[in-house]
Amino acid sequence: MLTKISKQFRWEMGHRLPNHSGLCRNIHGHSYEAHVMLTGEPDARGMVMDYFDLSSLVRPIIDELDHCFLVDAHDSVMKDFLRAHSMKVVEINVDTTAENIAVYLLRRIVDVLSVPNTLTNISIRVYETEKTFAEVSGKLSG
Numbered sequence: 663m664l665t666k667i668s669k670q671f672r673w674e675m676g677h678r679l680p681n682h683s684g685l686c687r688n689i690h691g692h693s694y695e696a697h698v699m700l701t702g703e704p705d706a707r708g709m710v711m712d713y714f715d716l717s718s719l720v721r722p723i724i725d726e727l728d729h730c731f732l733v734d735a736h737d738s739v740m741k742d743f744l745r746a747h748s749m750k751v752v753e754i755n756v757d758t759t760a761e762n763i764a765v766y767l768l769r770r771i772v773d774v775l776s777v778p779n780t781l782t783n784i785s786i787r788v789y790e791t792e793k794t795f796a797e798v799s800g801k802l803s804g
Contacts, residue, residue, distance in 0.1 A: 665703070666701045666710070667709075667713070667716075668698065668699040669716050670697050670698075671720060672693065672694065672696075672724075673693075673724050673725075674692075674693055674694070674729050675691060675694055675729070675730055675731070676690065676730070677689075677691070677692075677731065677732040677758040678690065678740060678758070679757055679758065680734065680739070680740070692790050692791065694788060694789065696724070696764075696767055696786060696787065696788050696789070697785075697786070697787040697789075698716065698720055698785075699785040700716070700781055702780040702781035719771065719775060723767065729750060730750040730751060731744055731749055731751050731752075732758045733751055733754075733758065734754065734755070734758055735753050735755045759796070760795065760796035761796040763790075763796070764798045767788065768786045768798050771784065771786070777803065781802045782801065783801055783802060784800055784802055785798065786798055786799075
């Protein structure tokens with residue numbers, strides 16, 4: 663029977679949306695939360711995936727983001743400032759919206775996920791605030 667599991671991760675991160683017409687064009691940060699959800703058939707132990715194993719794969723990615731400034735590669739104003747002040751930076755090639763952060767996490771996690779035949783789907787839900795989130799999903803092929 664298909665079963666879905668979820669593990670939650672939290673981190674602090676700064677960003678800005680330089681093309682936004684409102685306040686989000688300013689430097690600001692959030693207490694982010696991500697839910698990594700896997701769907702599949704439980705194995706002989708009754709597990710879709712061991713939570714410890716999932717955490718071991720995802721935690722290093724979250725640790726890279728924790729207390730960094732996530733910057734769009736096209737935002738030269740922020741890149742110059744952050745470089746001049748030796749800040750912890752992670753650069754991506756798109757706007758740093760919750761939607762794009764969810765896609766970024768999904769791709770990074772799929773890259774390190776050893777997909778057994780029992781896993782079918784992955785979803786990533788990124789909360790930017792306690793009341794707002796973006797979610798992306800993809801099929802896994804084992």
